[in-house]
Amino acid sequence: MLRHLVSLLALCACTCALAAQPATMRVDYYHTGNALEEHYAMDRVVIEPLPWPGNMSQTIDNTNRGNNLVEVTDPKTGKLLYSRGFSTVFAEWRSTEEATKANRGFQESVRFPKPEQPVRVRILKRDDRNQFSVVWTTDIDPNAMDVVRKQPPAPVKPIGIRVNGPSPDKVDLLIVGDGYTTKDMKKFEAAARRLADHLFQTSPFKEREKDFNVWALALPTGESGVSRPSTNTYHQSPLGARYDIFGSERYVLATDNRALRELAQYAPYEFIEILVNNETYGGGGIFGQFSTAAADNDWANYLFVHEFGHHFAGLADEYYTSPVAYATGGERREPWEPNATALHDPANLKWKKFVKEGTPLPTPWPKDAYETASRAYQKERAALRAANRPESEMSALFHKDLEHTDALFTPDPNRHVVGAFEGANYEATGYYRPEMQCIMFDRSDKFCSVCADAISTIIDLYSRPASKSGI
Incomplete structure (x- = not known):
């Protein structure tokens, strides 16, 4: 009881510190296509329940990472107000064999500080020159009637795993559980604390531990575990996390982006790692979206940190002897990832x-x-x-x-x-x-x-x- 009271007080303190921040605006959209073409379509614009968790003095991303870049601009002056690099599940899927034969659609979201006036939101994509070019533009009026402004009460309260200060001054990591029943909640919290502890025993996170807040959140489900179709194992889970993504038995992703965002919005966050209540080795990581790890595996510590490296910093996999879910080969262009090179120069x-x-x-x-x-x-x-x-x-x-x-x-x-x-x-x-x-x-x-x-x-x-x- 005392631990949860401390967590509640920590959340209240951070929420009060956020009061001077602008609201958080989220654009949900559909990303569809195949190996040769892609399309975007608006779903909805949402004002989330919590204020913007980020540092308003660092709204522009100059790291040049990700397959995509979101830019928020003033449509009258063209001034860049906000930008962040990211990658997508769609980009991975379109390199699979299935994408050469079929169309598919994926849910995606971008978040940014709520503006006072209408803005232009642009999604950019890396082209063959390794430069970003605009692939979708939409104008957003924060005062439009169809903006979703009212959210239901939080279905669960976030737990403060590590709270080192106001969210705008810290990196906010949210650990989300999937496949945990009501009886599994203590198990989830223990796993979140254990894996967070390991993350901050690993350099350079160790040296920067005080620059992070860590929260935990899980919506109980009716049965333990997530789906693993290759073994004919199926479970309903709130976020739709499952193994066998794109035919790779070890690849785990959450498949319901809307459900993930609707749950995560009740905690301050900039990065998300999803713990699945399974022992089978598996995980995944998408830069700027989320990462996943099997919490009960003997290698959970490694999985948590490795997959977070993908999600947090856009790190490339350096291995090359394991089979992967998507096609490789072809021209060796210089990767944008900071830890891989084609060594052309x-x-x-x-x-x-x-x-x-x-x-x-x-x-x-x-x-x-x-x-x-x-x-x-x-x-x-x-x-x-x-x-x-x-x-x-x-x-x-x-x-x-x-x-x-x-x-x-x-x-x-x-x-x-x-x-x-x-x-x-x-x-x-x-x-x-x-x-x-x-x-x-x-x-x-x-x-x-x-x-x-x-x-x-x-x-x-x-x-x-x-x-x-x-x-």
């Missing part, structure tokens, strides 16, 4: 500030030996899943694989060197990662220097230094 490597003089680019590493072992590991992993073996056997295989990788990498002279190691972004050739090993490459426990720096940049975008916040 080694002299201007995007992370060259971390590279010591004399480091060869590309940088040698035991690639052939790693790939030989990985092929055997992937074959065994696929066999375990095909036979639906106990999760403990899969977990043991993961430990065995990591131990082999550590043994292979430890004696290598480039083990901790920052360079350009071929094999990244799901490709064995043509893409390069900054270091031999990283949380984004395997199930190790540290971010490489480049990923840590990329994370710090996003923390700076959303938080306000203590010297400026008065804390």
Whole structure:
């Protein structure tokens, strides 16, 4: 009871601090199309129940991350009022085989501080030149009659996991549960606290712990767990989270964006990680949208941090021997992700500030030996899943694989060197990662220097230094 009272008082304190902030406006829209074309259509404009949680002195995003960019402008003067980079589930789906044969639609949302006057909202997309160009424009009048202004009472109250100050001065992370019954609520809260603790034991989050607030929220469901269609397991869950997204057995996403936004709006948030009440290994992360992790898996700590790296900082996967849900191959264009490169111009490597003089680019590493072992590991992993073996056997295989990788990498002279190691972004050739090993490459426990720096940049975008916040 005392813990929940403290959480309630923390929420009240942050809500009071938000009182001077503008309201939060959300635009829900549909993103449809196929592999060759895409379309947008307005769904609705919503004023959320809580004020804008963000820092109003940092409304413009200059990080150049994401497949998309939302811009809010003054239609009379063209002045840019707000921008944020993001990526979408649609962008991943359109690279699947299904997208070559069918049309699909996805729900999406963008949020921004409520303006006093009409604004123009533009969605931009990266083009073949790696530049953003406008793909959809809509004019929004915050005073229009069809704007949704009244919300129902909060179905559940958020729990303050870590509250370090007013939301405008902090990064607000919301941990949402899916597949938890009323009886599972204590289990969810314990998982949220445990995984938040682990996140802040991992650099650079460890050093920036005081720049975050962490909230937890879960809407009870009728049965425990989320759907896993490949094993004929189906559960109704509030957010529609499920495994087997795009045919990948380990890929977990929430499929009901509206339900997610309608629940999340009752807590201050800028980032969301969804915990699914399952033990089967799985997760996913979309930059600027949300990430997911199986809370009961033996590797939940790793999953939580790895997938949050995608969602929070737009980090690329650095592994390349695991099967993925979408098509790879083709031209090796320079990725926008901060931790992967096509190395077209080694002299201007995007992370060259971390590279010591004399480091060869590309940088040698035991690639052939790693790939030989990985092929055997992937074959065994696929066999375990095909036979639906106990999760403990899969977990043991993961430990065995990591131990082999550590043994292979430890004696290598480039083990901790920052360079350009071929094999990244799901490709064995043509893409390069900054270091031999990283949380984004395997199930190790540290971010490489480049990923840590990329994370710090996003923390700076959303938080306000203590010297400026008065804390």
